[in-house]
Amino acid sequence: MRILGIETTCDETAAAIVELTRDGTRNILSNRIRSQIAEHTPYGGVVPEIAARAHAEILDRMIGDAMEEAGLAFSDLDGIAAAAGPGLIGGVLVGLVTGKALALGLRKPLLAINHLEAHALTPRLTDDVAFPYLLLLVSGGHTQLVAVEEVGRYRRLGTTIDDAIGEAFDKVAKMLSLGFPGGPAVEKAAREGNPERFTLPRPLLGKPEPDFSLSGLKTAVRLAAEAVQPLRDQDVADLCASFQAAVVDCIVDRTRAGIRAFRRDVGTPSALVVAGGVGANKPVRHALQRLSTEVGLKLVIPPPALCTDNAAMIAWAGVERLSRGMSDGLDFAARPRWPLDEARAKPGARA
Numbered sequence: 583m584r585i586l587g588i589e590t591t592c593d594e595t596a597a598a599i600v601e602l603t604r605d606g607t608r609n610i611l612s613n614r615i616r617s618q619i620a621e622h623t624p625y626g627g628v629v630p631e632i633a634a635r636a637h638a639e640i641l642d643r644m645i646g647d648a649m650e651e652a653g654l655a656f657s658d659l660d661g662i663a664a665a666a667g668p669g670l671i672g673g674v675l676v677g678l679v680t681g682k683a684l685a686l687g688l689r690k691p692l693l694a695i696n697h698l699e700a701h702a703l704t705p706r707l708t709d710d711v712a713f714p715y716l717l718l719l720v721s722g723g724h725t726q727l728v729a730v731e732e733v734g735r736y737r738r739l740g741t742t743i744d745d746a747i748g749e750a751f752d753k754v755a756k757m758l759s760l761g762f763p764g765g766p767a768v769e770k771a772a773r774e775g776n777p778e779r780f781t782l783p784r785p786l787l788g789k790p791e792p793d794f795s796l797s798g799l800k801t802a803v804r805l806a807a808e809a810v811q812p813l814r815d816q817d818v819a820d821l822c823a824s825f826q827a828a829v830v831d832c833i834v835d836r837t838r839a840g841i842r843a844f845r846r847d848v849g850t851p852s853a854l855v856v857a858g859g860v861g862a863n864k865p866v867r868h869a870l871q872r873l874s875t876e877v878g879l880k881l882v883i884p885p886p887a888l889c890t891d892n893a894a895m896i897a898w899a900g901v902e903r904l905s906r907g908m909s910d911g912l913d914f915a916a917r918p919r920w921p922l923d924e925a926r927a928k929p930g931a932r933a
């Protein structure tokens with residue numbers, strides 16, 4: 583089975599082809615991605631209208647490149663998978679309409695993919711992880727602990743009550759003039775910093791429900807920064823290191839609560855898996871490695887290029903769905919909001 587995947591929900595335009603062979607081998611035949619960072623940098627964040635235009639300008643070329651790299655003709659495909667949300671609606675429409683047109687023209691099934699589901703299923707593409715498992719999704723838009731029980735069966739155990747973790751990295755970077763996107767810049771600056779110089783809060787630490795809160799920590803960083811003006815490079819490094827250490831403590835504590843909730847409400851997880859851009863952060867990865875050793879749980883973190891947004895994960899979610907006989911109608915509407923556990927709350931909501 584070979585599926586073309588299309589991803590346009592945020593600021594990356596991506597197209598990829600993933601293959602599942604008869605013996606269960608997964609092959610990423612091509613995985614093309616173009617970031618729009620340059621277009622958005624002058625504004626310090628993603629501008630939806632600019633994103634939609636940029637997707638529309640290059641998506642067809644990205645798909646052509648992905649087909650060429652895979653050495654396939656469109657007739658070799660078994661289906662077209664396009665991210666149909668959640669995300670910035672203009673961009674989602676560009677990808678979904680393109681996917682629909684291809685599916686219609688080629689008479690192939692359309693798979694309208696939930697972008698979060700694609701993140702959630704990525705460890706099955708990279709590591710063939712068995713259900714059920716605990717997913718820690720930490721990106722710019724989402725911070726969730728989810729029990730992944732089957733394709734289409736997700737139980738959200740916890741979420742952030744304010745900012746996403748990636749968003750907090752981005753906001754801290756912005757207030758310290760480190761540029762956009764902020765995560766990698768904060769991580770880099772933190773390497774030269776003292777994590778104990780500033781005493782910062784660890785919101786919700788020790789609470790039994792596996793929820794997250796970031797806004798108090800972000801405010802504390804701002805107040806600490808204002809107290810040492812003018813900021814020298816070493817101050818910025820120390821702020822970044824102190825912030826990152828607080829985030830790592832929160833992630834570890836909240837994930838530990840998530841593992842407890844999973845064992846209580848779902849059963850025995852086969853693994854702890856991490857997805858989303860913050861999963862690229864080295865101190866976060868190391869801390870989760872220590873936690874998983876401590877609690878006796880296998881840790882799976884896909885390589886950074888498959889942690890951040892990409893189209894291989896959309897194609898793979900298409901493989902998972904099509905191989906279970908699922909597909910979507912050409913009237914499927916793009917969805918700016920689309921919670922992962924909704925399918926469970928409303929069975930049959932998706933055709």
Ligand code: KG4
Nearest residue numbers: 721722723748765766858859860863890891
């Ligand atoms: O999953 P992703 O590529 O896009 C979505 O949000 O869906 O995640 C991007 C987020 C951004 O907020 C970025 O700052 C953060 O992930 N991020 C990082 C790192 N690399 C990316 N945060 C911390 N450390 C990093 N190395």
Ligand code: ZN
Nearest residue numbers: 701721890891
């Ligand atoms: Zn994402």
